[in-house]
Amino acid sequence: MCNKKILIIMMSLFSLVSYSKNSQEKGLEIATKVQDANNQFLGEINTTKMILIDAYGAQTVRKMKGKILEVENDGDKSLSTFLEPLDVKGTKMLTWSHKQKNDDQWLYLPSLRRVKRISSSGQSSSFMGSEFSFEDLGSQEVEKFTYNYLKDETLGDSLTWVLERTPIRKSGYSKQIVWTSKKMLTPLKIEYFDRREKLLKTAVFSDFKEYSIKKKKMFRANKIHMKNIQTKKESIFLWETRSLGSVSSSREFMKRSLK
Amino acid sequence: MVKLIFIILVIPLNGMAESFTQGQISFEYRRFEDDMTSETHDEQISVFSRIDTKYQQAKNKFVLRAYARVHSGKSGQDIVVAEDLYYSTEVKDFIELGAGYKIYNWSNLEVFRPADTVNSKNLDTDIEKFEKIGELSLYANMFMPNGQLSIYFFPKSADPLFPTKESRFGLNIPVEDPIWVDKDGHTSNWNNSGAIRFTQSLGAVDFQAHILNHYDRDYFILGLNDELAVVPYFFRVNESSVGLQHSADQYLTKFEVTHKNYQDESEVLSIVGTAVKPKDFSVAALGLEYDQSFDHGSTGKILIEYQRILGVSLYERSILSVFQNDLFVNYSYNLNDTMGTQLSLGSFIDLERSHEFLHIATYTRRLSNTWKYNINMRLFDAPIKSSPDGMEILNQSDSLSFSLDRFF
Structure with missing residues (x-):
């Protein structure tokens, strides 16, 4: 009898x-x-364009332009130039994201005419005062997380896989729950949990557009609506123009190109 | 010369739709502690404006950046400074050639910047952040993977701007035209200066080195000329400098050292009537930045920097710089809110001379997409012990300032 119980427990485990x-x-x-x-x-x-909405509904707008270069076998390189608010106009941020190590990041400060290396630890801090953090908008390489499949679920009209992903490196989140469209193979919704494992934010992806790059089709959301559940603030990230497949010269992603 | 290049650049820029332009106009008010001297102005009201415009077409680039500060009722202190005013072009994808006035930032440190010596400074501003003046340059940059080799020729050394007799940033002494001293007997700031600089990034490490031959306008002797008027003596110097920076998680560590070897060590008559001459020395600095991220997106930064002058006696160090053996500790908190609210608290601490401190507090906040304000308080705590030395000279220069900035 005792042996049978142990066997059942072992089988369950x-x-x-x-x-x-x-x-x-x-x-x-x-x-x-x-x-x-x-x-x-x-x-x-x-x-x-980013629309920042406070808890009382007041809105503020931020504007940027950016370039991304896909890098084989490593993270992407990106260059963002801030256009509004005007006191940070001309500020540029160059990021070389990596799969296996911390990203390299430099900031060009036009008021000082200076390129400054910044530590990549501030990934959890707010991006331009919005509800997006730097890590929400950075490249999301598979190697940066561990994954756990939770279930299949229908979200709106879309069939989705629901995955839990946990950051491997230091992050502002304990985990994220991602609803991924089976048809478009892109996230439709992400729930972000804070370091105390409480639900912090929800991002809803919409305005999908299909792009064809060298006969390969892929989808991109041109709107992300981020709602902070704890502060009741919201931010909407909108792509006003987007040219996928545009190859910029690798020289444009060097430190010297910031000046 | 500045006007000529300005005209050449600005006329075509007006018709160029692709130029990127930004700028600001600021209203500045500063109130100093009363120094009981009627000759100086304890209240400073000024309007500051800056224009920054760039036009880039293919491999050609025009840059114009200049600022002006006009003081209320003090025309002697009004200034117009060209920072960048140059043209550059790229040849064969890896060589850039350029000519014009340029600002250089050769240091990775924030406050103590031993390698940052090319440009003359506007000395009529806060002691820890003198504004730079563009240096006339011809240059060639050779680009390598994650690195750069640069060669510079500086045909003319710009004069620093000295505080006027009425200014609270100076010694209340009128300063006449500088005297340029080198072993060949030159007496003009038109000269043949030059530099070679190498930078390389390897992963999380940035390395830089340069050798520079020019007139030293950071460390100079304030002396008397033949008419016994007060003049600055600028000596020709060979500088060699190396610097390293390393980023690891939340930490950014920095090291920089510059050695100065003066070509002519002639004696000149100092301001106090003694014969003095420049002596070779080194300046070393260390820096540490530590970033913090808090819940709800706010961030903090701890900045610690240390600078020491090496190779000269304690007395000689005290003459060379106010920051001869000093520590700077600063904490800045950025709320990361829509209004960009920031608070910064910092202190300079002299580790060699007793009771010498400068405390600085700054608060900035946006009012809208185009307006921002800044409140700054500076407290010198350096009572005079015997003869005024180091920061003691500025002991009664506490100030409270407010600026309202309009960006476009």
């Missing part, structure tokens, strides 16, 4: 471990599939 392993493997498999579907975009040139 084994099945739990096995389930956990399977869900992790499936999670990673889906994340890799999504990344592969969105790779080979070559580069991007865009102009963007």
